Amino acid sequence: MTDHAFRAPKGTRDIMWPDSARWRALVELFADVAGSAGYLEVVPPMFEHVEVFQRLGEATDVVRKEMYAFEDKGGRTIALRPEQTASVVRGFAEHRPALPYKAWYAGPNFRYERAQKGRFRQFDQVGVEVLGPHDPHLDAEVITLAWRFYERLGLRQVRLLVNSLGSAEDRARYVEALRAHFEANLDALSEESRATLATNPLRVLDSKRDADAELVADAPRMLDHLSDDAAAHFAAVTAALDAVDVPYTVAPRLVRGLDYYVRTTFEFAAEALDAAQNAVGGGGRYDGLAAEMGAPETPGVGFALGVDRTLLACDAEGVFAPPTAAVDVFVVDATGGDEAVVLADRIRAAGLRADRAWDGRSMKAQMKAADRSAAAVAVIVGEDEKASGTVTVRDLRGDGGQETVDRDQLTDILRARLR
RNA sequence: GUGGCCGUAGCUCAGUCCGGUUAGAGCACCUGGUUGUGGUCCAGGAUGUCGGGGGUUCGAAUCCCCUCGGUCACCCCA
Numbered sequence: 001m002t003d004h005a006f007r008a009p010k011g012t013r014d015i016m017w018p019d020s021a022r023w024r025a026l027v028e029l030f031a032d033v034a035g036s037a038g039y040l041e042v043v044p045p046m047f048e049h050v051e052v053f054q055r056l057g058e059a060t061d062v063v064r065k066e067m068y069a070f071e072d073k074g075g076r077t078i079a080l081r082p083e084q085t086a087s088v089v090r091g092f093a094e095h096r097p098a099l100p101y102k103a104w105y106a107g108p109n110f111r112y113e114r115a116q117k118g119r120f121r122q123f124d125q126v127g128v129e130v131l132g133p134h135d136p137h138l139d140a141e142v143i144t145l146a147w148r149f150y151e152r153l154g155l156r157q158v159r160l161l162v163n164s165l166g167s168a169e170d171r172a173r174y175v176e177a178l179r180a181h182f183e184a185n186l187d188a189l190s191e192e193s194r195a196t197l198a199t200n201p202l203r204v205l206d207s208k209r210d211a212d213a214e215l216v217a218d219a220p221r222m223l224d225h226l227s228d229d230a231a232a233h234f235a236a237v238t239a240a241l242d243a244v245d246v247p248y249t250v251a252p253r254l255v256r257g258l259d260y261y262v263r264t265t266f267e268f269a270a271e272a273l274d275a276a277q278n279a280v281g282g283g284g285r286y287d288g289l290a291a292e293m294g295a296p297e298t299p300g301v302g303f304a305l306g307v308d309r310t311l312l313a314c315d316a317e318g319v320f321a322p323p324t325a326a327v328d329v330f331v332v333d334a335t336g337g338d339e340a341v342v343l344a345d346r347i348r349a350a351g352l353r354a355d356r357a358w359d360g361r362s363m364k365a366q367m368k369a370a371d372r373s374a375a376a377v378a379v380i381v382g383e384d385e386k387a388s389g390t391v392t393v394r395d396l397r398g399d400g401g402q403e404t405v406d407r408d409q410l411t412d413i414l415r416a417r418l419r
Numbered sequence: 420g421u422g423g424c425c426g427u428a429g430c431u432c433a434g435u436c437c438g439g440u441u442a443g444a445g446c447a448c449c450u451g452g453u454u455g456u457g458g459u460c461c462a463g464g465a466u467g468u469c470g471g472g473g474g475u476u477c478g479a480a481u482c483c484c485c486u487c488g489g490u491c492a493c494c495c496c497a
Binding site: 007010060061062065066083109111113114115116117118119120123124125192196203206207208209256257258276277279280281282304305306307308309310330332334362363364365366367368369370371372378380382383384392394396397400402 | 420450456491493
């Protein structure tokens with residue numbers, strides 16, 4: 001056990017191979033899915049002026065207690081980003097790219113909270129944001145992209161929950177209806193939920209406490225408080241999802257933790273994860289956010305998917321396996337190691353992955369290392385081969401057959417064997 | 420931020436309740452059996468601040484306190 005100062009800080013960890021390879025593969029797959037729909041990558045800074053994130057809502061936990069905020073040496077109040085939507089929208093307001101602005105991103109976010117499985121202080125997300133269109137078909141496209149991404153990972157047990165919070169006015173009216181409902185039954189509400197009610201009535205609906213179950217079930221439904229316009233928007237979203245065969249569940253009590261959401265909201269739950277952290281992704285519309293950042297009134301919609309949790313879901317479903325081999329060829333040099341210097345370089349130059357052993361170990365030890373490397377073939381060089389300008393190529397995965405070939409033929413032989 | 424459980428070799432864990440010779444096992448690792456050949460087998464070997472600090476005691480992995488970390492639930496979310 002290492003001294004505590006030399007361990008990764010609480011809530012962080014090292015992504016070691018093969019997890020790191022799988023991590024990269026996931027991001028590459030996401031880039032491919034987003035790219036297939038014309039989204040372009042954006043890489044926002046990992047920290048911003050704290051005001052950027054205060055737009056997430058002063059009553060949200062993300063802002064109230066989870067922000068990694070500090071003063072820099074220039075006296076600025078800076079915060080590590082707790083999510084990327086606010087940064088992407090800030091970048092939009094700052095640069096005013098042509099509309100529609102369709103962006104995807106991947107990278108770490110930071111929230112100061114108590115870590116547990118699937119919840120870290122530094123956690124990665126991939127996501128998309130689109131600024132410009134108000135079109136409900138765009139909401140559906142965004143949701144569909146996330147759905148197809150999960151499909152391509154191989155996930156089959158993801159449930160899509162959708163809801164509408166209505167327009168900003170609808171939402172405000174609904175919050176008052178909720179407040180009235182809970183206040184009329186205050187003594188039936190848990191103590192914790194009473195505190196939540198005071199700051200953010202919507203999130204009382206999120207309570208998982210048994211004491212609140214009945215009152216929450218009886219609460220007024222958002223979908224009954226939608227204006228005609230918002231109801232039509234939501235109907236168009238679900239119709240488009242039907243049209244592309246993306247299955248969903250309407251969840252009238254789906255609340256999301258950030259205050260900027262209006263109209264469409266959605267969440268992806270991995271049913272293979274029975275932990276409390278089974279939300280693997282979520283998003284929605286944020287039509288007012290760009291204007292708050294100084295841009296003209298510009299509607300927006302997007303989602304973020306948690307990389308860690310998505311991979312946990314993949315584990316639970318036994319899909320998206322990590323790679324097994326880091327190299328194709330392992331060079332075994334029984335002459336002291338000089339031969340391997342040249343052979344490994346030549347094999348790599350031919351586009352194959354090659355590793356070797358060090359410190360002049362015995363041939364047996366080198367063969368063990370070759371086996372463990374998961375390489376498919378070993379290239380062996382001893383005094384005989386050195387003298388005759390040949391190498392021995394040995395199969396490591398099948399029957400162990402080997403042949404001694406001229407060095408000039410080596411890369412051709414290797415390519416043929418590895419095909 | 421609140422509460423429960425946990426922390427012994429690289430990994431998985433036994434030993435902790437009822438304190439007592441040099442702290443163990445399996446796997447992994449190294450060397451040899453096979454002076455040029457891995458994956459099976461056999462023999463041998465190396466490896467521990469018993470998470471950290473303090474206390475109780477003749478004596479602490481074992482009991483007590485604090486602390487760090489993990490984990491589960493709440494909160495919240497990815």
